Amino acid sequence: MTAPEENGPELPEREILAAEYVLGLLDAAVTLKARGLLTSNPEFAEQVARWEDRLAPLLDTMTPAAPGDDMWPRIQAALDQADLAGEPVIEVLALRRRVRTWKIATGFSAAAALALAFVALPNLRAPAPDTLPDAGPPAVGQAQQFAAADPLVASIPIGDTQLRLGVTYLPDREEMLVSASGLSADGVHDHELWLVTANQGTKSLGVVVPGEERRVPVDRALAKQLHNGSSLVLTREPIGGAGPNGVAGPIVASGNLRET
Amino acid sequence: MNDPGPHSTDVDTARTRLREAMQRLAEGDRGALEWIYQATSAKLFGICLRILGDRGEAEDALQDVYVSLWQRAKTYDPGRASPISWLAVFARNRAIDRLRKSKVRSGSVPVDEALELPDKEPMADAILESGERSARIHHCLGTLEERQQDAIRTAFFEGTTYAELAEQRAVPLGTMKSWVRRGLAKLKRCLEE
Numbered sequence: 328m329t330a331p332e333e334n335g336p337e338l339p340e341r342e343i344l345a346a347e348y349v350l351g352l353l354d355a356a357v358t359l360k361a362r363g364l365l366t367s368n369p370e371f372a373e374q375v376a377r378w379e380d381r382l383a384p385l386l387d388t389m390t391p392a393a394p395g396d397d398m399w400p401r402i403q404a405a406l407d408q409a410d411l412a413g414e415p416v417i418e419v420l421a422l423r424r425r426v427r428t429w430k431i432a433t434g435f436s437a438a439a440a441l442a443l444a445f446v447a448l449p450n451l452r453a454p455a456p457d458t459l460p461d462a463g464p465p466a467v468g469q470a471q472q473f474a475a476a477d478p479l480v481a482s483i484p485i486g487d488t489q490l491r492l493g494v495t496y497l498p499d500r501e502e503m504l505v506s507a508s509g510l511s512a513d514g515v516h517d518h519e520l521w522l523v524t525a526n527q528g529t530k531s532l533g534v535v536v537p538g539e540e541r542r543v544p545v546d547r548a549l550a551k552q553l554h555n556g557s558s559l560v561l562t563r564e565p566i567g568g569a570g571p572n573g574v575a576g577p578i579v580a581s582g583n584l585r586e587t
Numbered sequence: 588m589n590d591p592g593p594h595s596t597d598v599d600t601a602r603t604r605l606r607e608a609m610q611r612l613a614e615g616d617r618g619a620l621e622w623i624y625q626a627t628s629a630k631l632f633g634i635c636l637r638i639l640g641d642r643g644e645a646e647d648a649l650q651d652v653y654v655s656l657w658q659r660a661k662t663y664d665p666g667r668a669s670p671i672s673w674l675a676v677f678a679r680n681r682a683i684d685r686l687r688k689s690k691v692r693s694g695s696v697p698v699d700e701a702l703e704l705p706d707k708e709p710m711a712d713a714i715l716e717s718g719e720r721s722a723r724i725h726h727c728l729g730t731l732e733e734r735q736q737d738a739i740r741t742a743f744f745e746g747t748t749y750a751e752l753a754e755q756r757a758v759p760l761g762t763m764k765s766w767v768r769r770g771l772a773k774l775k776r777c778l779e780e
Contacts, residue, residue, distance in 0.1 A: 338771060349676075351683055351747070352767065353749070354748055376667060381775070383672035383675050385724055386675040386679055388725075389630075390637070391632070392629060393629055393632065398632075401646075402649075402653045577644075577648070
């Protein structure tokens with residue numbers, strides 16, 4: 328046999344693109360172009376599907392391996408959360424973050440914030456919105472918020488560990504308390520908390536600080552998205568979080584806000 | 588309805604049952620997902636593990652796979668080749684996405700080990716084999732030049748981009764693209780012979 332590459336013509340450009348897309352050879356810009364085509368061009372989608380089918384048998388060579396016994400329960404738990412959110416979790420992975428909802432508060436005692444919030448809570452059952460102290464954008468509230476002024480709580484298990492990320496939303500105070508006590512940093516990743524909204528994609532609730540409790544201001548737009556069953560996901564990100572135009576990293580934990 | 592699980596040893600029957608389960612899944616049957624999980628998780632976890640080279644990452648990826656599957660079941664086209672192929676690519680894509688976003692690449696298994704034959708998983712065998720198509724792709728890849736095979740395999744198993752491949756192999760980007768594109772054209776011709 329002589330030089331195989333001399334045989335025959337190259338494939339049409341579109342079909343090459345399909346194969347390159349399947350293989351993952353493309354840079355970010357061309358990948359986006361291919362994804363656009365995938366949704367708008369049935370012929371291209373068909374070519375992608377064909378290449379996937381052609382290459383799929385390569386995966387037969389991979390040795391099967393048994394995942395941990397807790398895998399199925401984990402999946403079920405994730406499904407429950409995803410169902411409630413009504414929003415595909417997969418979208419979380421691909422969505423560019425739109426809003427950096429908060430920045431890490433500096434110079435503020437997280438423990439003090441927590442204490443303050445809980446101490447203040449009994450007095451805030453039915454306040455006028457504009458009397459709320461230090462609550463970010465004023466006059467959020469409206470009937471909807473104050474009608475459901477009970478805190479929402481999520482306790483998010485972290486992987487296989489006994490640890491949990493505690494999230495408490497206090498509608499009256501328009502803030503969310505994120506407790507990561509017990510968690511420790513690995514030095515190479517940060518973890519970022521996201522709210523999965525029904526129709527506005529995901530919203531970052533900021534980087535979780537291991538071992539600390541933080542309060543996150545909840546603005547009006549965000550408050551509207553918070554309700555019993557709201558889905559939260561924790562992703563693994565580079566140090567500093569996903570960045571202004573970053574893509575959310577892999578989901579490492581998830582949970583739902585529940586009425587107490 | 589309450590299928591006891593994938594114990595069939597007949598490839599066609601197994602494939603049919605998986606396809607049926609996928610269709611039930613698309614109709615929102617959670618039980619179908621559990622059946623599919625039991626039937627396919629070893630294979631899909633093997634893929635995630637192989638690509639990510641890290642058990643924790645692979646388990647996270649596997650969770651993504653089944654949660655995404657549940658949410659995307661409607662996108663499965665029963666007319667497409669084999670359902671396990673679709674699932675395998677689905678898992679591979681999730682794992683590659685994860686690989687790119689994390690820094691676990693250094694721990695991944697070398698490509699050569701991908702050529703190991705699978706263990707005999709009694710449950711998995713029948714349902715998971717795509718049979719002769721598998722042999723065909725290996726044969727056809729084998730007809731390519733070494734450097735073409737290398738580039739295509741590396742991209743497929745590691746999600747390596749053209750730019751990364753060119754850098755790793757110390758060739759100009761245009762050269763790498765040319766190798767791969769000619770390789771793909773030849774691969775397609777061979778597969779369709």
